[in-house]
Amino acid sequence: MTTINTQHLRYYPQKPSEVYLYGTCLVDSFFPNSGIDAITFLEKQGIKVHYPQGQTCCGQPAYNSGYKEEAKAVALAQVAQFPLDIPIVIISGSCGGMMRHHYPELLDDVPEIQAFCDRIFEFTEFLVQVLNIQLTDNGQSEKVALHTSCAARREMGVHITGGKLIKQLKNVELITHENESECCGFGGTFSVKHGDISAAMVNDKSNNLDKAGVVRYVSADWGCMMNINGALEYQKKSLRGEHIASYLLKRTQAQGAS
C-alpha cells in the first residue's frame, strides 16, 4: 500500500556536478564494497564524489536508545564534515531518515540545520528523482526481490524509487514477496534488547524472501541485510541480499567488463 505523506514532498535540484557520499558506519567496517560500488556508479554518471574522511556514524544507535546528548555530539561532528552546498548521497534509508528527519529536532540549536538536512538524499531517491536516470541492463535474465527498509518506506518515502530502478532493468523480473512491507526485525539495539521478538521477525522475513523463488534480493540498507543475510546463512539457505548500488553497477556494466 502506498501512503502519500506530505512530509515526503520535497524539492529536487538539477543534476549536480559534485556530491558527497555518506558511507555509514556499518558499510565502513563491514560492507565497504557497497560504498566503492556506489561511488563508482555515481562517477559513471559524470559526478565527482567527495568522501569526507572525517565521517563516522549518524548517531542513530544512541538516539534510538534514548541517549540524546551522546547522539547529538556525534551528529554535530557529522554536520561539520559536509561544508559544501552540494547533495549528500547516503547509501542507507535508515541513516538517511536519521539525518533528514531527526537532525532538525536533535540539532535544533544549530543555525541553518534544515539547510543541511535538505541536502540529504537516499541513494535510490537521488538516482530517480535528481538524476532521472535511465539504466541500460547488460545482465542475464533473472528474478529478484526487493527489501525496502522501514525507514526508507515510512520516514523517507523512498520505497518506490528502489522498485523503479529495478523495473528499468529489462532482463530482471521484480518478484513481490509475502508481507513485503513488514519489518525484518533489525531495529538496531532492538535486535539485542528484545532478541527473541527480533528473531521471530527475521525468521519470517527470511522465509518469505526465500519462498519468493528469486536468485537474490536487493536492498538499499545494510542494517536490514546484515540481519536477513545472517538468518539466511544460519538456515543454510543460498539466497543472499545485495546492496542495490552494487547490483545496479553490475547490471549496467558492459558485458565482459570486470
Added chain:
Amino acid sequence: MSAHQVTPNESKYAASARNFRNNVARDLNNAELRENFHGAMHYLRDKRSAAFPQQDELETLREQCKLIKQRCLAKLPYLLEQLEENLTSNGIKVHWAESTSQANDIIATLIEEKSGSQVVKGKSMVSEETALNDFLEQRNIECLESDMGEYIVQLAKEHPSHIIMPAIHQNKKQVADLFKQNISDFSYTTDVDELINVGRNILRDKFCQADVGVTGVNFAVAETGTLCLVENEGNGQMCTTVPPLHIAITGIEKVVEMLDDVPPLLSLLTRSATGQIMSTYFNMISHPRQIGEKDGAQEVHLVLLDNGRSQAFADEELRQTLQCIRCGACMNHCPVYTRIGGHAYGTVYPGPIGQIVSPHMLGLEPTKDLPTASSLCGACGEVCPVKIPIPKLLLRLRQESVKKQDGNSQVMKGEGVGRSNIEAMVWKAWAGVHRHSSIYNFSMWWLTRLRKLMPSKLGVWTSVRTAPKPAAKTLHERVKKHQSSGAK
C-alpha cells in the same frame, strides 16, 4: 491460560507488565496463539485497506481528524467543564475519578444505592483499566460482559488481548471447548454463527434481569452533552436502554467540542478498526428516559477517569498520546504485536498504543521494557487515523526512561528507572569514539585487522543468525586508494 487469570488488586497490570520478557517467551513459543494472531491481523489489515480505496481521501481525513483531536485537547479543561455543565442540564450526572480505585468506588456506590446486584456490561476498555469486574465481584455484584468477545474472555477468566477484538487470541475450536466446559446444555459445535447464538441466548435473558448497564463512551460531545457509543452487536444499545440505571465510564480525553466533530472521527474509527464503512450500531445518549419514552435508562451517570492522562496532557509532545480514538489499527499492523499477541504486554492496552499510554497509567518502572520493544518500523504511525507519531513517542519514552535524575521537574512517574550506569558509560564511550574521527578511524582500522578474532557467537544475535564479519579494509581506506588510482 491460567497465567492470565486475574487477581483483584490495584496493581495487577503493573505486575504483569513487569513480567513482559517472560510473557513474551511464553507466547512466542505458543504456535497456536501465533497462528491465531497472524491470521486475524492479516484479515484486519486487508479489511482496513479495502475500506480506504482512495489514498487522498484517507490522508485528508487523517489530517482533519488529527486537527480535531488536537483542537479538543488544546481546550481540554474548558471542554470538560462544558461537558459536565451540558450533561448535568440534560439530567446526566457527572463524576470525576482521578484514580481507578476512585472510579470503582463511585460505580459500586451508585449500584448499591439502587440495591442493584446484577450488571450487564457493554464493551469498555476503561472499565478493564479499573478492573471493575473484579472489584464488583468483591462487593457481591455480578457483572456480566455482553460483548461476545468480552463474554468469551470473561468465561475464560482472561483479559482482552485486543482492544477491539477482545478474544482474537482464541480460534473457534478453543471457543467451542470453552463453551463445552462452562455452559451446561451446550451441544458441541465449532460453527461460528451457532457459537454466537449460544452466547446471545444466554445474554438475552441477562439483559432483561439486569439492574444496571455499564458501558464505555467513544465520543463525549461537550457542546450538546451527548454520549456516543459505537458497537456492532446491539449489546451496547441493550445495556443503555433496558436496565433502569446506566453508568458510562470513559477517559477524559474522549471529549470532543461539537457534534460536527463526530462524523469524520466515526468514519475513520470504524474503517480503521474493522474496515466497516459504518458500525452496525451507533448510540447517542443525551438524557435519561423522559415521560412518554418507551425505553432508556431512568438514571444516567458518567464517570470521567484520569488515571495518568493528565500527566501525558501536561507535556506538549506526550499529549499526542491522548489523540487516540482506540481503533486498534496500530496493533493490527504491528509486527511485534502480531507475533507476541496482546497478553504478553501485560497491560490493559496492548500493542503500540499500549506501549505509549501504559507508562502514564502505571509509571515507567513496571513498564520500562515496553518502549524498547519496538523496531521503530513505523507501521503504527503510518496507519494511525489521528496521526499519533507513535515511533517518536516511543523514542521520547526511551529518553525519559534513561534520563539522568537531576532533581528538577519531573515529566513522568518513574522517569530514569531504565538508566543503568553500565549502559550510560557505554554510550558515553561510543560518543567519545564517534565524535572524533581520528579515534574512530584508529578503532575501525583495528577492528578490520582483527577480523579473524571476531567471535562467531554473539549472544542472542547468533541464536538465529550468523555473526557478521568485519571487512579486510574500511571504506575510508578503500576510498583513499580508489581516489589515488583515479576513477575509472
